[in-house]
Amino acid sequence: MIDFHTHPVLIREFVDKYPNYERMARRVFDIGNNFQPLETFFLQMDVAGIERAVLLPIDCRRARKDAVSSNEQVAELCRLSKRFIGFASVDPLKKGAPRELESAVKKLGLKGLKLDPALQDFRVNHRKVFPVYEAAAGLGIPLLVHTGMSWAPETPLERGHPLHLEEPIRQFPKLNFVLAHFGWPWVWEATALALKYPNVYLDTSCLYYDSPKEFFQFVFSKQIPTTLIERSLRNKIVFGSNYPRVEIKNMVQALKTLALTEGCLNKILRENAERLLGLGPEK
């Protein structure tokens, strides 16, 4: 199984090594949990049955002073374990961002692009951002973009509205857009995009109140029908936990409480991610 949405923000080994790492976790990513040795990350994956995890940085240096993990830090973690799949992040309004992305992919070996319009303070449909989409499409990597509500302080809610992405989605049909957090609370809008456009995917990392099981039961059976996932979106959803904002095991358990067939769960938990990332099963 693959977790498509994790943030390496509480790695104990990085606290001493990188002076701004602690400030980033507390003040930018806004998480209060204790820092943990890297071993805990692997154990959290193990108890959840997750074999590989996508690590996401966010280059929000212009807007927030520090990045939420850098491309180099993500690449460093990926060199330590094949269980990690690293994504890159660039500031799309920065001059040279497309070249920076190309370098992160070709030199650091990163496999995708992560953008967060709220934390990075940009508009996803601004023309200045399009060269980054073009570069990602040219590199053949997927884009995981934050949609929906952001917990990060001082971030406008509206920036995460999924429909802002419609123009880029149309302009760049060769770029696969993965809409994080299922676009919550704009679940229908995110769903409609995934239904309409072949290059739109959704990740399951949505949890904004109650427990993971309660939230999933509501969103994926009452907000939208479970049958819509089973019948129409089974090839368009990837599992994401948003660890460490939530433990991976809780999100896997929550997903498995839904009335989905084993075949559909396999696609969400593994096959769709493998296809997006161009990966084969781990040997």
Next chain:
Amino acid sequence: MIIKLERVKLQTRKSEEAIDITAKVDEIVKKTGVKNGLVNVLTSHTSSGLLVTEGIPCLEEDILTHFSRLFPEDEDYHHRRYLDYDGRLGFNADAHLKSVIGGISCTLPIENGKIVRGSRQTIYFMEYDGPLERTYLVQVLGE
């Protein structure tokens, strides 16, 4: 009067487990050189526990199973909300309640440099919300 405090890190490996820490506590007491006094052991977390019971696997399993029966994961807890000071949701109320009911510390006497405990008594660190790296405290007071 000697008062010494040691912080011990422990990597737990499962969602829930009972970990025998008796030998480690014995070792710390011996190291302090205290001959007569008290040792207090406590966890520094609110979703783990510290307790003393007979050190056999069936009881370890029974404690965890029946704590889970008392506080099921899927019960209706008020803790399931966004905790702004943590930047995440609280959905581990069951772990907190197990910690409350099972206790977070134990105190045992020291005599002639050794912990006095019954032949069946074993000191356990109880993980209710792992796997995590945890810290427990061992404070030795005496002469």
